[in-house]
Structures are given as structure tokens and as C-alpha cells.
Amino acid sequence: ASHAAPSKSKNPPPNVCDFEPGAIVSDACASYNTLEQLNEAIHPYLHSITQDTDFFSHYRLSLYSKKCPFWSDENGMCGNVACAVNTLDNEEDIPLVWRAKELGKLEGPTAQHPGKKQQQERREKPLQGGLGENVGESCVVEYDDECDDRDYCVPDDEGATAKGDYVSLVDNPERFTGYAGVGSQQVWEAIYRENCFSKPPKNGQSTSQSSPFGGFENQQQMHAANQLRNVMKEQGLQQNVKSAIAQGTATARLDPVEFDDTCLEKRVFYRVVSGMHASISTHLCWEYLNQTTGQWSPNLGCYENRLHKFPDRISNIYFNYALVMRAVGKIKQHVQDYSFCSEDPAQDTRTKAMVLRLASAIPSGPEIFDETIMFQDPDTISLKEDFRNRFRNVSRVMDCVGCDKCRLWGKLQTNGYGTALKVLFEFDEHDSSKDPPLRRTELVALLNTMDRLSHSLSAIKEFRSMIDERDGIAKPGIPTLQSSEEVLKTKSILEDKVDEKFDDDGMPDFPRRWYAENMTVMDEFWAELELVTKAFLWVLKSWVRIPGKMMKIIIIEGSRLWDYWLGLPVRPRSWEIRFPGRDEL
Numbered sequence: 001a002s003h004a005a006p007s008k009s010k011n012p013p014p015n016v017c018d019f020e021p022g023a024i025v026s027d028a029c030a031s032y033n034t035l036e037q038l039n040e041a042i043h044p045y046l047h048s049i050t051q052d053t054d055f056f057s058h059y060r061l062s063l064y065s066k067k068c069p070f071w072s073d074e075n076g077m078c079g080n081v082a083c084a085v086n087t088l089d090n091e092e093d094i095p096l097v098w099r100a101k102e103l104g105k106l107e108g109p110t111a112q113h114p115g116k117k118q119q120q121e122r123r124e125k126p127l128q129g130g131l132g133e134n135v136g137e138s139c140v141v142e143y144d145d146e147c148d149d150r151d152y153c154v155p156d157d158e159g160a161t162a163k164g165d166y167v168s169l170v171d172n173p174e175r176f177t178g179y180a181g182v183g184s185q186q187v188w189e190a191i192y193r194e195n196c197f198s199k200p201p202k203n204g205q206s207t208s209q210s211s212p213f214g215g216f217e218n219q220q221q222m223h224a225a226n227q228l229r230n231v232m233k234e235q236g237l238q239q240n241v242k243s244a245i246a247q248g249t250a251t252a253r254l255d256p257v258e259f260d261d262t263c264l265e266k267r268v269f270y271r272v273v274s275g276m277h278a279s280i281s282t283h284l285c286w287e288y289l290n291q292t293t294g295q296w297s298p299n300l301g302c303y304e305n306r307l308h309k310f311p312d313r314i315s316n317i318y319f320n321y322a323l324v325m326r327a328v329g330k331i332k333q334h335v336q337d338y339s340f341c342s343e344d345p346a347q348d349t350r351t352k353a354m355v356l357r358l359a360s361a362i363p364s365g366p367e368i369f370d371e372t373i374m375f376q377d378p379d380t381i382s383l384k385e386d387f388r389n390r391f392r393n394v395s396r397v398m399d400c401v402g403c404d405k406c407r408l409w410g411k412l413q414t415n416g417y418g419t420a421l422k423v424l425f426e427f428d429e430h431d432s433s434k435d436p437p438l439r440r441t442e443l444v445a446l447l448n449t450m451d452r453l454s455h456s457l458s459a460i461k462e463f464r465s466m467i468d469e470r471d472g473i474a475k476p477g478i479p480t481l482q483s484s485e486e487v488l489k490t491k492s493i494l495e496d497k498v499d500e501k502f503d504d505d506g507m508p509d510f511p512r513r514w515y516a517e518n519m520t521v522m523d524e525f526w527a528e529l530e531l532v533t534k535a536f537l538w539v540l541k542s543w544v545r546i547p548g549k550m551m552k553i554i555i556i557e558g559s560r561l562w563d564y565w566l567g568l569p570v571r572p573r574s575w576e577i578r579f580p581g582r583d584e585l
């Protein structure tokens with residue numbers, strides 16, 4: 001795969017959204033092809049982690065106890081059965097370690113959680129209150145029982161005393177619910193409005209914390225302006241829309257057409273939100289309820305209208321996949337010290353090995369996504385705090401989603417992206433001692449968000465081949481989205497491959513290349529002799545290689561001893577890198 005480091009000055013080329021498999025996903029470093037190939041290899045692992053382990057298949061969140069902080073909208077509630085969530089109300093249904101009385105015992109990562117005092121001391125106000133008094137302090141307000149200034153998301157506390165609901169993610173899949181109309185539109189609008197990194201307003205008003213109507217005086221004004229904008233947009237009058245909005249009292253959501261003069265950081269914010277929206281749309285189109293037949297099945301029309309006609313949205317899903325994948329690759333070190341489930345050491349070991357195996361399958365360093373080029377300019381350092389606060393606001397808006405299941409997955413995915421951003425910008429890949437804490441909910445959200453994106457990539461591929469098939473375009477060899485059974489089959493093949501590689505003694509396969517029924521006894525004799533000769537030669541060659549191998553072992557073990565003697569971290573053997581946790585299995 002070809003990689004090109006994204007540059008801050010790089011504007012997306014006009015055809016950035018075109019679906020050229022070899023094209024690099026703009027603002028990331030990998031091509032669509034590379035991401036798809038990686039996804040094929042990784043998807044079975046992700047699927048298995050999120051479906052088969054207690055740790056990653058259960059999520060705890062405040063699903064009902066938080067009120068929408070921005071508006072009160074009883075009409076926006078979804079009454080469909082599909083919107084409902086089955087929470088685990090029965091203590092016995094919750095995995096043992098997360099039952100209320102056990103929660104206090106949960107072990108976290110090695111990093112110490114900074115206390116409130118410490119956080120207050122560390123707090124800076126790079127914006128000098130320019131965006132309003134509340135911005136930058138969002139962590140200490142009513143929500144945050146266990147909040148860290150470095151969080152990009154309002155955490156859903158999992159402490160034993162916190163109000164929360166346990167949910168099995170496996171039993172409540174993200175799919176079509178029928179939630180639509182003004183309620184859902186209002187939520188999306190509020191989310192996109194957080195993307196308005198406008199100039200600080202006069203008189204110290206916050207644009208971030210207290211902007212439920214994006215600076216418009218009321219909801220009606222805001223809807224009217226958005227409608228105007230949509231109509232003008234449909235008529236191809238983008239420039240006029242911009243100036244119309246500029247004449248108003250507020251900024252509008254940033255559209256991709258306005259990307260060209262936007263810095264990387266702001267583009268990233270928009271792409272994360274739009275990619276999340278597009279991924280949700282993909283899932284609801286993939287598992288769509290045919291209300292006449294009562295069957296759940298992919299709805300091609302839904303995909304065409306919401307995604308296929310908007311390649312930029314699809315591109316944003318790939319972008320998010322690259323971003324989240326990079327974050328998961330970056331927590332390798334952190335996860336080494338993580339205790340997943342102290343009540344059951346066998347499960348703990350298994351879960352850790354699975355996560356480490358996944359993290360190891362992800363290319364390390366900035367090959368997929370290079371976060372190190374963000375927030376580097378002096379100009380953009382204050383932007384980081386603004387960025388973080390805006391993302392927290394997006395997570396708050398989730399309490400305004402009027403459909404329980406959509407709220408569950410919306411909250412989980414916002415937490416997942418928030419965690420990914422926190423890992424990218426606050427974690428040290430090589431030294432986890434100063435990393436901010438990684439809560440269980442964050443880790444669960446991160447991997448489930450990656451799984452959702454991974455599923456989106458597979459679904460999009462399948463939808464594309466459905467379109468090609470319908471339009472008579474032959475594209476042989478496009479892999480299809482696998483059923484759970486197929487996923488498990490592929491997983492076991494992959495695992496066998498890993499096992500084969502791991503257990504490989506170097507002995508080549510010497511398949512018999514004959515069919516006895518068509519051969520004479522002499523033919524069989526010569527064929528067998530050929531086989532024996534090959535095996536004999538292979539044994540001789542291995543003896544010849546023994547001194548070289550011994551030398552290699554002495555050098556490797558010598559350098560490990562040297563590290564140990566110097567007090568440095570002992571470097572791992574190559575197979576330990578490739579098969580982490582193997583010893584523990």
C-alpha cells in the first residue's frame with residue numbers, strides 16, 4: 001500500500017470523494033484498498049471480541065437518568081418497539097464482576113487517576129475565556145462524577161453508586177428503529193453546529209457550552225435558516241448560502257464544500273461527526289425492517305439515498321476507521337497492564353490475549369493515521385481545548401436522542417470516538433505511566449465503535465456489489481459481508497493460520513502428487529522414493545543450519561541479558577511480538 005503523510009496545508013482535491021480503491025483517504029495515510037484489506041483480516045477478531053467476551057459485550061451507561069440539557073422535547077420520543085432497549089435489570093444476568101457489590105473491586109489501568117485538586121491545578125485557560133466562561137470547565141459541572149480534563153467525552157460513570165443501566169450489546173443490535181422526523185433532525189443539527197469553530201463572540205458568550213440553537217434566538221429561527229440553506233444548496237447556490245448565513249446572527253454547520261479553507265483539525269472534527277452519522281445510516285440500511293413482511297434485510301434504496309449519492313460521507317467512514325484503528329493500535333502498551341476481569345483469571349487472560357492480538361495486527365506508527373501533525377502550530381494549541389469541549393458537547397447532545405436504542409448506540413459511539421481522540425492526543429505509545437486513565441466503559445466503547453465501523457466497511461462493500469450486480473457490472477471476487485457463522489469460520493481459519501505459523505517447525509509440506517488408481521506399482525515406488533529423498537535432504541539441510549541458528553539464539557538471548565543487566569526494559573523475542581499473550585493461553 002502506498003502511504004502519504006497528510007500535510008496540514010493539503011486541501012482535499014476536488015475528486016477526494018471518488019471511490020478509487022488505490023486513492024488515499026484524505027487526511028488519513030492509508031488507501032481505501034489498504035483499509036479494506038486490513039478490515040478483512042481484522043473483522044473476525046473484532047467480531048469475536050465484541051460478541052464472545054463478557055467484558056466487551058456488556059456496557060453500562062446512564063440511559064434514562066440524564067435529561068436533555070439543551071431542550072425539552074417530549075414530541076421527539078420514539079414509541080416504536082424497535083426503539084426499546086432490553087436492559088439487564090436482574091442482578092443475576094449481569095456478569096459476576098460487574099454486579100454492584102463487585103464494582104468497587106474493579107482494577108483499572110496502572111496510571112493513577114488525578115484527583116479533583118490536581119486537575120484544578122493543571123487547568124489552563126488558553127482561550128482566556130474568549131469562548132465564554134463555561135468553556136474549558138465542562139468537566140466539573142453536574143455530569144462528571146469521575147471526570148478528567150483530558151476526556152473528550154462526558155464519561156458514563158461505572159462506579160458502584162452511580163445510576164446506570166447494564167445493557168447487553170449483543171441483545172440490542174444497532175439497526176433500523178424508525179426513529180426519524182423533527183426529533184432526530186434536531187439532534188443531528190445540534191451535533192453539526194458544534195462544528196462551528198467561529199471567532200469568539202463579543203461579550204464573552206459561549207458558542208460551545210450554551211449554544212443549543214447555534215446562536216439563533218430560538219429553534220424556529222434555526223430550522224428556518226437550515227431549511228433556507230438546504231433549498232439554496234439544492235439549487236447549487238452554496239456561495240449565497242454562505243453569505244446568507246453570514247448575514248444572520250450565527251454560523252451554520254460546516255459543509256464539505258467549505259472544506260477548502262479549513263485547517264486539518266476542524267476538518268477532522270467534521271469528518272468524525274459525519275463519519276459517525278454515515279456509519280449509523282449504513283447500519284440502519286443494512287438491517288432494515290420491511291414493515292410489510294416483517295423481515296429484516298438490507299435496503300439498497302436506503303443505502304443509495306443516504307450514502308451512495310454522497311461519496312464524501314462514505315469517505316468519512318473510512319477516515320474514522322483509520323483514526324479509530326490507529327488509536328486501538330496505540331493502546332497496546334496500556335492494555336498489557338490492564339486487568340479485564342479479576343474475578344476470573346482465565347477469562348481475563350483470554351480477553352487480554354484477544355485484544356493484544358488485535359492491536360498487534362494493526363500497523364504500528366503513523367502508517368494509517370498520523371495524529372502527530374495535529375495541534376502542532378502555536379495557533380492550533382488553544383484549538384485543542386476548544387475541540388475537546390465541542391466533542392464533549394456532542395456527547396451531551398446524545399441525552400436528547402428520543403429513541404432508547406439509538407441513544408444507547410449514539411452514546412457508545414460518541415464515547416468510542418472520544419476515547420480514540422483521547423488516546424491519540426493524550427497517550428504515549430511507548431510509556432503508559434503518564435497516560436490518563438482508561439475506564440472500562442471507554443475501552444468497551446472504543447472496541448465496539450471500531451467493530452461498528454468495520455461492519456460499515458463490509459456492508460458498504462456488499463451494497464456496492466449489489467448495485468453493480470443490478471446494473472450488470474461484473475466485478476468478480478468482491479468478498480461479501482459474512483454471516484456470523486461465516487465470520488466464525490474465517491476466524492478459525494485465521495486462528496489456524498496463526499497457530500500453524502506459531503507451531504511451524506519449518507518442515508515443508510510434501511504432498512503426494514499421484515493418484516494410485518492410475519499408477520503402476522513402479523510408478524508409486526518412484527513417487528514414494530522422491531518423497532523420501534526430499535524429506536532426507538530437508539533433514540540434512542536443517543543440520544547444516546544448526547550452527548547459524550545457535551549463533552542467532554546466543555545473540556538474541558545475550559542482548560536480552562544485556563538489557564536486563566543495564567536495567568532497561570527487556571526487548572521481546574520476535575515471536576512474542578507476533579503472538580502476544582501466547583504464553584498465557
Ligand SMILES: Cc1cc2nc3c(=O)[nH]c(=O)nc-3n(C[C@H](O)[C@H](O)[C@H](O)COP(=O)(O)OP(=O)(O)OC[C@H]3O[C@@H](n4cnc5c(N)ncnc54)[C@H](O)[C@@H]3O)c2cc1C
Pocket residue numbers: 174175176177178179180181184185187188273274275277278279280281284313398401405406407409410
Ligand atoms: C445519535 C443518533 C442515533 C441514531 N441511531 C439510529 C438507529 O440506530 N437506527 C435508526 O433507525 N435510526 C437512528 N437514528 C435516526 C437516523 O440517524 C436518522 O435521523 C433517521 O433515519 C432520519 O433520516 P433522514 O433521512 O431524515 O436524515 P438524517 O440521517 O436524519 O440526516 C439529517 C440531515 O443531515 C445531513 N446528513 C445526513 N447524513 C450525513 C452525513 N453522514 N454527513 C453529513 N451530513 C449528513 C443531510 O442533509 C440530512 O438531510 C439516530 C439518530 C441519532 C441522532
